[in-house]
Amino acid sequence: GMLKPLVDRRIPSEPDVYSVVKIGDDFWLGENLRATCYSDGTSFDTVDLPALVWLNGVTSDVTVAGRYYTWPTALRTWEAGTESETAIIQGVCPDGWHVSTMSEWRAVVEQSGGEMARALKKKDYWNNGNEITNDIGLGVIPGGNWWHGIVTAPENAKRDGKASFWTTTRHGDTTAFAYELFDWSNDITAWYYKCRPWSEGDGTASMAMSIRC
Numbered sequence: 001g002m003l004k005p006l007v008d009r010r011i012p013s014e015p016d017v018y019s020v021v022k023i024g025d026d027f028w029l030g031e032n033l034r035a036t037c038y039s040d041g042t043s044f045d046t047v048d049l050p051a052l053v054w055l056n057g058v059t060s061d062v063t064v065a066g067r068y069y070t071w072p073t074a075l076r077t078w079e080a081g082t083e084s085e086t087a088i089i090q091g092v093c094p095d096g097w098h099v100s101t102m103s104e105w106r107a108v109v110e111q112s113g114g115e116m117a118r119a120l121k122k123k124d125y126w127n128n129g130n131e132i133t134n135d136i137g138l139g140v141i142p143g144g145n146w147w148h149g150i151v152t153a154p155e156n157a158k159r160d161g162k163a164s165f166w167t168t169t170r171h172g173d174t175t176a177f178a179y180e181l182f183d184w185s186n187d188i189t190a191w192y193y194k195c196r197p198w199s200e201g202d203g204t205a206s207m208a209m210s211i212r213c
Contacts, residue, residue: 021137032066057157146208
């Protein structure tokens with residue numbers, strides 16, 4: 001049956017409503033996060049960069065595109081991050097939810113079976129639309145990722161691009177893992193990217209990516 005949507009009331013005058021999907025034993029937000037402060041009202045810039053938004057790519061609707069977060073902003077307690085693939089960290093997510101972990105993404109890959117990425121993608125936003133089923137229900141769009149230094153637009157935020165989602169897992173002192181889906185491939189893969197605060201410069205500074213709770 002239908003799952004009850006999540007109403008995020010962190011800004012009482014402007015509550016955000018998200019669809020919710022069950023994948024295996026886990027519940028996921030069916031949309032990219034679009035929060036502009038932490039659940040207790042604290043500003044993101046107390047940790048790192050405020051959330052970014054890009055509405056000139058595959059969608060002009062922030063409820064579809066969501067917002068982009070650096071790894072320190074996403075986790076809030078990023079300095080305590082470890083190489084654990086199961087670390088539960090609320091970070092930017094609503095109360096009762098957490099930033100998706102590597103182990104949870106692996107469970108999604110297992111649930112998708114032979115369909116792989118086509119079972120997670122949202123129709124009408126990717127080039128290979130006829131192959132997309134969105135059977136899993138995550139409705140992923142190609143939002144790309146925001147390289148440090150490219151402050152005007154994210155890269156690969158287009159129909160033949162990709163989607164990138166931070167996890168809670170650190171790869172090394174200056175990198176952390178993200179899961180990615182591509183227009184040119186049916187794979188769902190993990191890769192690591194720079195994760196230090198935005199102010200630290202191009203050498204170690206975090207990219208900004210989408211978040212799924």
